[in-house]
Amino acid sequence: MSLPPLIIDLDGTLIKTDMLHESALRTMRDRPGALFFIPQWLAQGKAVLKKRLAGALTFDPESLPYNEELLAWLRQQKNDGRKLILCTASDDSIASAIGAHLGIFDEVMASDGNINLSGSRKADALEQRFGRGGFDYAGNSSVDLAVWRKARRAIVVNASAGLPAKAAECCEVEIVFPALRQGASVWRRVLRVHQWLKNVLLFVPFIAGHQLADMDTWLSLLVAFFSFSLCASSVYIANDLFDLESDRQHSRKRTRPFAGGVVPIWKGVLIAPLLLLFSYVLALFVGGTFIPWLTAYFLLTCAYSWGLKRLILVDCLVLAILYTLRIIAGAAAAGLVLSFWLLAFSVFLFLSLAFVKRYAELELQILSGKDKAHGRGYYTSDASLIQTLGITAGYASVLVLALYLNSSQVLMLYQMPEIVWGAVPVMLFWVSWMWMQAHRGNMHDDPLVFAVKDKASLCAGVVFVAILALGTVLSPW
Template sequence: MCVDLDGTLLKSDLLYESVLALFSRRPLLLLLLPFWLLRGKAALKHEIASRVELDVATLPYDERVVDALRETQARPRVLCTASHTKFAQQVATHLGVFDLVLASDDGVNLSGANKAQALAERFGERGFDYMGNAAIDLPVWARARNAWVVNGSPGLAARAAQVVDVAGQLPAQGGGFKTWIKALRIHQWLKNLLVFLPLLASHRFFDVEAVIVSVLAFIAFNLSASGVYVLNDLLDLPADRQHPRKRLRPFAAGRLPLLHGLFVAPLLALAGFALALIANPWFALVLMGYYATTLAYSLRLKRIVMVDVIVLASLYTLRIIGGAVAIGATLSFWLLAFSMFIFLSLAMLKRYTELSAILGNGQRKVSGRGYAVEDLPLIQSLGSSAGYLAVLVFALYINSPESLALYARPQVLWLICPLLLYWISHLWMTSHRGGMDDDPVVFAATDRASQIVIVFCGLLALGAIG
């Protein structure tokens, strides 16, 4: 029984896994990929494998194939893969179900015709069964006794049946529309509503042109943000697979092909930039700054203690800056200061929630981050303080000349302060008791108490206008 690795035994592809690992750790080495490829695909895989390590224990295996292998003990079980021999041997050692490993090395890329020839020479024509998942496996099936089509399309099974007896099929799992909705994190688009804040703060509700531009800016941020989320998930695969909830994300769980993600991420970003240019060229520059910051965050900054939460707070504030630039509104010192403090509090709340979750699982550190469970009291103190400072900034704003010029009854705004104090305390108390979602902003959008606070704050702001 001979089994392919990528896409068959594994619901992923080790070539793309290793390229992403290389990009995550040493991004400049990606410039060498074309030169390595000129020497052949086998050389490319060898050069990458010599520079990266993969945690094979957390990879998304297809348990149906693993179970079938464990039940097949009467004949030799062979892992035959185009992946590099280093990773193939590690997978075989981890699973403990293989008697032999055949894989690519520096000289031979063991796929397609090369794989078919290697298996026929070792086991004879029609002397082996083969499990595969793609059209490139057809030459192997043509020389096999029986075929097992795993995670392939019905069309592939029909093509295999033309050259060999198909002993069984294991249909593909996941990868539908709902899976892509989850991968693009449509629910996270709530954060991009911040681009409308300058429109509301400047009381330009009835300025049709400003409203249209704000809507375009909102859509541009949505597209770019989804591209960033996909890219971040691709770069964060090892850490996500060790997280109790993030391991279920589509790319980490192997429910979507990594190659599709590598295409979708830049396409979404380009679509966002194109729409931003239509809205306002200066806004497009802000969006580029947002994208560059998120890329730096994904590659490096998220691993640096405290820098990561400041960057997260800055990304929220960049959405507000983008909304102001898009409609040509003057950036308010008070709004920017309030934004930095309130979102710094929420960013720390996110880290506090993650640490609390791993503490409950008996771990000591967050994978891919610089925090340990011993940091929980400090993060709680700093985060709640930042939230209360945001309320102080808002209180000082109420009596400022800017507020007096915008509101007929600015004293009404004072009623917002106790609501904000309650809301911040409520979020931190909920997290302390283990009831917080991974993302505090998404939690706030679905939490009844938070919804009531938001509604009342909006009504009070309208009442203050006059």
């Protein structure tokens, strides 16, 4: 006796994402003016909205985050001679592309611009086609309960805790594929908490100005740190949402929570503005000109995510400015005037680190056999030039440091300027070391995050701070 056909839902079931959400995000990024037409399309019906948004979506079916456990089970069912049908509320252009890529489905049923094949409509279409109880159905949400009431058996995939029991009230549950866990470690990755280390740069002007005894400023900077961190997390989430396709083409970034489908896209859309709101609430307690600089950072980061990161060289210059803005914002929060020397040193150093980041990505693309970085304006053949530009910028930052150590400001801040000169070879070592690691393919993280984990970089940092401390406290002999 042959088994009844197995019907498989797409969004949240076969794939760990929702193609309607993805197409809406892509439209927001690439054609923001089209967002004004969404109410008009929705008024014509959800199927029309999906058709319109799908028309603007180009995607690689191979890179989508599939539920591999379910997919393996489906392939086994196919080998056993069972008929598999992909039935989804997504538009037929999207469903057909995915079905053709997987090559295991005998048929594809989807929304077609007239009928939104979801919930009761899907249930009625399947009942009319196969009869009541004439099919098994794999789904993931409460919307699928209408289908399970007319199915023979239920396959519950990636569902909330109470859904398997509700599905069992409709029909026999054959198998349950557990939901993806969203624990604290996942949300740390969503917020990129490890990237908050960059915001320690806010303290640099305060420390460089030798104002360490001012506890009120310490408190103000601490609040500024969390304000900047929440703002950065908001932008990181937005960047991850807009960069889904590029991240999925990357060997490591494809496991990010949104790209990998571990966290639904709609949660990112909801959380990002809330984090930004909380960031500005905290910024109100900092005072001074901190809020304008925070706003400048936010707007420039959005511009970077929206399009500047696709412009060669401009992307690295913007990254350098974003790092430097942290130092400027720290000076504003502390009520200090930022020196020309610190500003110039920061720009050149962070430009070098931005080139390190891009060079490491290009080297990874070369190893993958690609000739162009996906989502960027660079060709892999640009790697050697990027390396040259980055090393030059790094050594320029050391030159600025050397010139600063010969200025009148050093005489006022340090008891023993001669000792502070020892910082120059330390910086020369560290810049050279970072580029050496990038050249050897060891730069797997953001350069500053890499430096925090790297023993040689940490030792260089300790020696650098020790030299500045000794130059401050020791008296001339």
